[in-house]
Amino acid sequence: MASGASATQRIPSKRQTLDEAYAPPANFLEIEVINPITHGVGKMRYTDYEIRMRSNLPVFKQKESSVRRRYSDFEWVRAELERDSKIVVPTLPGKSLKRQLPFRSDDGIFEEEFIENRRKALELFINKVAGHPLAQNERSLHIFLQETTIDKNYVPGKIRTA
């Protein structure tokens, strides 16, 4: 039965070990979308970006990875996550079809400013998605972040950690 000062005493807890306190944080996840490069010439051009990832989360097989991805790859991973995971997937920056129409005075989707805006938005997108515990369980996200090429015929599924 509780009464008096003992009723409001702080609940004792385990002391934190020095290792626990000063170890590197277990939640390290950094993803950068950098180095946009436009490949090809004329009508057959496309832009892709480097996705550099560093993480100490055990769910990711590689602690560091670097792959190149284009906008349609982002659309692919977004569609896979929408279908398989239960999360509300954030939106991508626009497809900018207007910019792809002919007879433009500027370079359309290969304008520097446009690419830079798109790059920033893609970086926000991938960080938001990759940080979500449910998205981290999807194979499609791991293929997107760490496989050199995306095998569109992969078997969708969840990652099982040991």
Added chain:
Amino acid sequence: MAMLFGFGQSAEIQIRLSNEDTRKIVKARGDDGNMHDHFLYYDGESVAGVVLVNLKKANHKFEHQGIRIEFIGQIEVYYDRGNQQDFISLTRELARPGDLTQNAQFPFEFNNVEKPFETYMGTNVKLRYFLRVTVIRRLTDLTKELDLVVHALSSYPDNDKSIKMEVGIEDCLHIEFEYNKNKYHLQDVIVGKIYFLLVRIKIKYMEIAILKTEIVGSGPNTFKESETVAKFEIMDGAPVRGESIPIRLFLAGYDLAPSMRDVGKKFSVKYFLNLVLIDEEDRRYFKQQEVTLWRKADKVMRHPGSQDDEMPTSIPGTQKFNAQSVVEHPKPESPRSDPKSGSTSPDDNSDSS
């Protein structure tokens, strides 16, 4: 005070209660949205006083077919076309049919009235106690109502175990939370701690909230209204493994009422502690835990010769907690349920402080 004047203001009815100067007053919000004062009664107390009938037109004969007073305890469900159910209805005849030529006084007494539930004004339901005087007349009756507030007191519960649980999302976030009790009185302090076992997400801050849920009706006609009564940030910043965050939440600062369980078989009022963690992307991870709130008596009734520092085992007009009203332990509110073997329930807890 609810006032209902009949047609023809030939008489004015007033209800005066006994011990008005010594009786406690409670402020409550009425139907008009304003705060009103009401007299406070407890279970078992007699309700007595005087009814004054003042004639407006002096020396005019005031005919009536009888005067009576009722003590009513009523549950009103708003959505069901104002469905009202009287769970207590007592009547006293004050006057037989006749005439009044001058102002009259009618003393009344309802002895040791049972008032099993506490007054409650909610979103979809209201429970109130009131006195109603009716002067029966040929065309329309004159009525006057006086609302009373009833508080239900309880004594210290026997089985007040702490709540201790380990919850989380597999391989992402594991916490162990503990609250010192599962039943708190309205001036109590919630003392607890959150211990972080595994933190693989980037937490921005953590807060605790008191949720009040009103459940009216049953089956297909159930109405649930939830309201956040209080919110309190308990941690700012990112914790790591092994950190322990203390909780100290003073309930007296908030407008709380006791938990009500299936009152009149019509409604319940439940309180929950909601622990919420927010990460860098504003994702919210939360765990709700039901707690029982109860009303403690202000003054302790002492029997002569009893020890002063011993808590009384029973206070007149109060009810003991039955052992059945234990806290439920629902599954953790996480995308994946926690399969860890460390999950404990309070009954198995051997090292609670």
